[in-house]
Amino acid sequence: MATIGNARNFALLTTGVGYISRIREIEPAAGLPFLAVTLSALRGLDESVRYTYVDCRVTGRSTNAYIRQLAPHVEQGDKVLVRFRLNDLYAETFTYRHGSKEGQTGVNLKARLVGIDWARVNGVAVTEIEDAA
Numbered sequence: 001m002a003t004i005g006n007a008r009n010f011a012l013l014t015t016g017v018g019y020i021s022r023i024r025e026i027e028p029a030a031g032l033p034f035l036a037v038t039l040s041a042l043r044g045l046d047e048s049v050r051y052t053y054v055d056c057r058v059t060g061r062s063t064n065a066y067i068r069q070l071a072p073h074v075e076q077g078d079k080v081l082v083r084f085r086l087n088d089l090y091a092e093t094f095t096y097r098h099g100s101k102e103g104q105t106g107v108n109l110k111a112r113l114v115g116i117d118w119a120r121v122n123g124v125a126v127t128e129i130e131d132a133a
Helices: 063-075
Strands: 015-026 033-044 050-058 081-093 103-120 122-124
Touching: 015 050, 015 063, 033 063, 033 081, 033 122, 050 081, 063 103, 081 122
Parallel strands: 050 103
Antiparallel strands: 015 033, 015 081, 033 050, 081 103, 103 122
């Protein structure tokens, strides 16, 4: 069993419920292409829900398959709610280039989307994940 003194990997795991948007394929200049999504994580009470936005790199075969299955629903504007698992959440700063905040510093939350426990499209449960192969 690993102890703090000899641990080689620390995981910052986050779970929650939120809406999926902006499913896209990223093709970096160096490295392999990867799937990315934006999660609008829900927080607060039912009557005053607030959202926290997280840009996520999708990791793992089953998570990629699940996101690809949900993509057509997101693209046509359906509300896709998921119970998600994130790893390695971190903040990254940027500078606004346009608009009323031009020149100001902003913050993006980023993480790896490592799992989806369930999904609902317009309130209807999606129970089967199609094989990615």
